[in-house]
Amino acid sequence: MQHRIAFLTAVASGILASVPLMAETVEPAATDPKSAGGEKAFRPNIVVIFCDDLGYGDLACFGNPTIATPELDRMASEGMKFTQFYSAAPVCTPSRAALLTGRLPLRSGMCSNKRRVLFPDSKGGLPADEVTLAEVLRSQGYATACVGKWHLGHLPQFLPTQHGFDSYFGIPYSNDMDRVADSPQGRAAFLDPKIGYWNVPLLRDDQVIERPADQRTMTRRYTEVAAKFITQNRGQPFFLYLPHSMPHVPLFRSETFANRSRRGLYGDVIEEIDWSVGRILETLRSLQLDERTLVFFTSDNGPWLIFNEQGGTAGQLRDGKGSTWEGGMREPTLAWWPGTIPGGTVCRDVASTMDIFATACALAGAELPTERTLDSYDLSAALRGEGKSSRELLFYYRGYNLMAVRKGPWKLHLMTQDAYGAGARQPVKHDPPILYHLERDPSERFDVAAGHPDVVQAILADIAAHRERLEPAESQLEL
Ligand code: MG
Numbered sequence: 258m259q260h261r262i263a264f265l266t267a268v269a270s271g272i273l274a275s276v277p278l279m280a281e282t283v284e285p286a287a288t289d290p291k292s293a294g295g296e297k298a299f300r301p302n303i304v305v306i307f308c309d310d311l312g313y314g315d316l317a318c319f320g321n322p323t324i325a326t327p328e329l330d331r332m333a334s335e336g337m338k339f340t341q342f343y344s345a346a347p348v349c350t351p352s353r354a355a356l357l358t359g360r361l362p363l364r365s366g367m368c369s370n371k372r373r374v375l376f377p378d379s380k381g382g383l384p385a386d387e388v389t390l391a392e393v394l395r396s397q398g399y400a401t402a403c404v405g406k407w408h409l410g411h412l413p414q415f416l417p418t419q420h421g422f423d424s425y426f427g428i429p430y431s432n433d434m435d436r437v438a439d440s441p442q443g444r445a446a447f448l449d450p451k452i453g454y455w456n457v458p459l460l461r462d463d464q465v466i467e468r469p470a471d472q473r474t475m476t477r478r479y480t481e482v483a484a485k486f487i488t489q490n491r492g493q494p495f496f497l498y499l500p501h502s503m504p505h506v507p508l509f510r511s512e513t514f515a516n517r518s519r520r521g522l523y524g525d526v527i528e529e530i531d532w533s534v535g536r537i538l539e540t541l542r543s544l545q546l547d548e549r550t551l552v553f554f555t556s557d558n559g560p561w562l563i564f565n566e567q568g569g570t571a572g573q574l575r576d577g578k579g580s581t582w583e584g585g586m587r588e589p590t591l592a593w594w595p596g597t598i599p600g601g602t603v604c605r606d607v608a609s610t611m612d613i614f615a616t617a618c619a620l621a622g623a624e625l626p627t628e629r630t631l632d633s634y635d636l637s638a639a640l641r642g643e644g645k646s647s648r649e650l651l652f653y654y655r656g657y658n659l660m661a662v663r664k665g666p667w668k669l670h671l672m673t674q675d676a677y678g679a680g681a682r683q684p685v686k687h688d689p690p691i692l693y694h695l696e697r698d699p700s701e702r703f704d705v706a707a708g709h710p711d712v713v714q715a716i717l718a719d720i721a722a723h724r725e726r727l728e729p730a731e732s733q734l735e736l
Contacts, residue, residue: 301594302487302550303394303617304497304541306534307356307610309349309406309431309505311589312560314572315527319589321570323519324527328535329591332554335600336593337640341695343609343651344558345632347578347585347676349408349431350374350734351654352557352610353500357389357409357420359614359625359633363657366730367409370656373579374734375408377434381733382410383420388626390614391421391496397621400490403427404483405500410733416463422498426482428457428470432502432509435469447567450507472509475502476526480533484540491544494621499537500557501530506564523567538593548596551620551640553613555590562676575701579676581653581660582701583668592640599642606646607663612636630726650719657729658684662716666696667709669716689713 313319317326318333345355350373351362362368365387375382383389391401403417403425410416411429418425433447433455440446440454452469459470483499503509504526511529518524534554541547560569562577562584571577571584578585588610592598615633618625625631632652638644651663661670670691674684692706692713706713 300494300621302495302546304537304550304552305499305613306552306554307500308530308556309501309503310558310561310569310578311504311556312569312571312577313574313584313587313589314570316589320572324524325518326527326531328531329554332534332538332591332593335595336591337598337602337604339590339604339608341605341607342555342588342590343586344556344588345609345611346654347558347580348373349557353408354383356610356613358387359611359631361632361652361654363654363729364630366733368656369732369734370658372734375410375430377411377430379734379736381736382412382415384733389421390617391498393618393623394496394621395421397623398494399621400493400495402486403498404479406502413463418462424462426461427479428459428502432457432472432505433507447506447564450509455507473511476529476533477511480536484536487540488544491546503530504569506561506567508567521566523569551594553592555610556588559585573700577676580674581655582673583699585676586653594640598640602642604639606639607648607651608636608646609651612648662720664716664719666694667712667716668693668695669713
């Protein structure tokens, strides 16, 4: 606790800004994770690295032919790869709300059919009565930090420090917001991005410390702040939430990564994130925290396909960001915890970013909130290679509209809408619904509803039961 107070005091007084950021020479943690207080009392650190708009096919370990991701490939070989892991929404704000609350976005009002995400003129944000993972873990004695893009409300009452995080460093909404009036119009600004085209603020806790944020340095600076947080809290359990601003357009990377990737600018950006992951894992190793830390790597939604070469790829999955086709919500996901997660394994269970909530609570010995409905399933047995996820259903929402449901290998679409962008992209209602077998047909090409009326009926019954208990909250995105 002393240490924690000293840290907060140091943050408050700005001392941290002037000390070296990396942690090469710090003493390792004194205690062995598995002997300190016995296995039962042991509570791992939790790190969630959350990319922005990363596609299912954007990592070498998920099949990308030209983007080099040696650190993520190593993370996969030392940990577990999830091939059927989903975000809770196909766009930023609802996806992030769901990750941190373990609840479908409509339960907190963090979605809308009119405005898909929060904007700089929004008055709403994540309601104070939502229970975030940071709040639960902090109540268990965890130090907590959010480093990166927030996008759950930029007004003071909604910032990370109001939602269970001891500290915050990052941008409050997307890096393409606050576009300045005299920047090149339309897509031209994205094709040759300059920092000054977007007046995005950079915050430390609740104070703006830079505007516009120098986006070229964000991935590097997030990494430095995150590594420093780990180092300073090595003696106690911690929760680090590291939501990168990238690879959301406009794309920026530091000079070190300029013109390095065969995939061009987009590849440079991913390769810098890969470096960042390597730095985080190496920091944990050097402090001998690797066997006491669970690290998740995933993304908030699929690739922003309308930006052509500047957007990622969903690989063989259909469509991308903004749609409830697989490419919009299935994410390249890795989990790493040496000594606990068997290395080089693949989990093909259906799982969701919302499941991180229940998983972290179970590992931290925290009770799940009981006075509210959660959509979160404990993955810890699956992570140990000792069992399966108990999740049976996965709901695909676009705003308040239930678009599709996955049950086992089956996905039933009630409605589809291709990713937003140029051209008419109107919602299409499917009555009767269409059905895909995602394990035989991951690209959603062959409607097999006619041959499986029993499956269609079973999922429709699940939907009826889901709707009967559903209490959607008023939209925060329309305030
Ligand atoms: Mg996003």
